[in-house]
Amino acid sequence: MSTDTETMVLTRVFAAPRELVYRAFTDPEQIAQWFGPVGWSVPRDTISVAPHAGGGYKMTMVSDEDPSMASPIDSTFSEVVENELMIGSEVFEGRALTMKVEFADADGGTRITITQGPFSREMAEMTREGWESSFTKLDALLKA
Numbered sequence: 001m002s003t004d005t006e007t008m009v010l011t012r013v014f015a016a017p018r019e020l021v022y023r024a025f026t027d028p029e030q031i032a033q034w035f036g037p038v039g040w041s042v043p044r045d046t047i048s049v050a051p052h053a054g055g056g057y058k059m060t061m062v063s064d065e066d067p068s069m070a071s072p073i074d075s076t077f078s079e080v081v082e083n084e085l086m087i088g089s090e091v092f093e094g095r096a097l098t099m100k101v102e103f104a105d106a107d108g109g110t111r112i113t114i115t116q117g118p119f120s121r122e123m124a125e126m127t128r129e130g131w132e133s134s135f136t137k138l139d140a141l142l143k144a
Contacts, residue, residue, distance in 0.1 A: 004095060006124035007117035010131050014110050016142040018103050021110040022083045024138060025101065026051045034141045036061040037133035040071075051080050056088060075099070 014021050024030045028047040035042045046060040056076040063069035075090035086101040099116040114131060117124065 004118040004120050004123075006119045006121050007115060008119060008124040008127050008131075009113065009115050010128055011111060011113045012132075012135050013106050014112065014135075014139060014142055016109055018083050018105055018110045020142060021112065022103050024141060025086065030141060031059065034137040035059070035134055036137075037130040038136065039064050051077065051082070051086065053077055053079055055080070 024034065026049050028044060028049055031047050031049065032042050032044040040061045040063055042059050042061050046058075048058045050056060054077065057073055058075075059073050061071040061073065073090065075088040077086060077088040079085060079087040084103055087099070089096060089098045091097070095118075097116060097118070099114065102111075102113040102115075104111045104113075116127060119127060
């Protein structure tokens with residue numbers, strides 16, 4: 001029986017217009033500046049994004065301390081609504097995962113809600129921490 005039953009849901013409000021936040025998720029130059037938790041980076045030359053149904057993300061997160069530690073990401077979008085929604089799936093360590101990213105206006109900025117899983121409880125918490133750390137970098141990028 002699988003222990004992967006947890007869904008990670010994370011909501012964060014950014015002080016930037018929805019179009020700018022969405023662009024940070026779809027522009028490879030910007031993704032290279034914020035994606036990945038602190039201590040990890042995503043080399044620009046590993047990133048390709050095709051933000052449409054049937055397209056997806058391809059990139060590789062690399063440890064800043066040990067570049068031999070890498071985590072490739074290869075996801076496929078099933079639905080994309082520009083500035084509003086991205087739904088996709090990927091296989092991670094032999095498990096099928098789904099992710100939904102919702103973009104909405106909120107308090108003069110943009111609310112992002114990420115729903116991702118299924119995970120084990122431990123992996124869901126690690127994923128949440130990774131996104132929160134990445135969002136610290138995204139916040140700095142959007143304020144620049």
